[in-house]
Amino acid sequence: MSDRQSWEEQDSQLFIELGEVVVPGRDEQARLICDLIPASPNEHFMGVDIGCGEGLLSKAVLERYPDAQMTLLDGSESMLTRAAENLGEFAYQIDLRQFDLHDANWLEELPRRFRCIVSSLAIHHLDDDGKRTLYRNLFDHLAPGGALLIADLVHPPNDQVAEAWANEWDRDVREQSLARSGSLHAFERFQDGWNHFRTPDVEFDKPSLLSDQLGWLEEIGFTGVGCYWLRAGHAVYGGYKPSS
């Protein structure tokens, strides 16, 4: 992805096209997030998906929890259109809303009783302070016992780790490109500056250290805080609001 400071519709098109190849273990991440949601399969609960894109994570949640209700938030019109199409079978259980992650007020319009708040590959567009503030506000919007579950890029703790994650990400995308299409075409497009750990675009992608983020979550009062999965600098992490 090229030099720019905000997500554009052309980024949405590219991500819709290549997302299944460029995200390491995307289905595995979604499955794990569903496993981590504190609910039984037939429970009714409300969840929110921040930066939902074309809605694939919310779709996984609704397939696992068919009585759940999901609010899907994204800034991109084309992503929201795709999400509506992808989630057609759940039309009565979803609320699609356009929002700007950088606008401090979007949370005020949301209810304060989500059982789960999920997000994949969106929160890294906020800097350290932005994430910390967001996590504090999200804590207030969780029901007691609810979970904040994030899948995102994290900042490498040193150059050696950055290099190792960059190599691992390249290998994964190469394999996924071959497995899904039998060709290296998608991998070659990924090679054009997409690997953040090789060519960081720091004005646009601002992943934070995992250790810092887990610390902020603990400070805020989350329990069960941890990194539950990590591959090629893509982590699934989060925590739970205490039940009482």
Ligand SMILES: C[S@@+](CC[C@H](N)C(=O)[O-])C[C@H]1O[C@@H](n2cnc3c(N)ncnc32)[C@H](O)[C@@H]1O
């Ligand atoms: C890499 S995509 C991930 C989409 C989806 N969560 C997934 O994992 O497939 C990032 C998403 O964040 C959204 N996004 C990026 N910056 C945003 C902003 N400032 N406000 C709202 N949405 C934003 C984009 O529109 C896009 O759908």
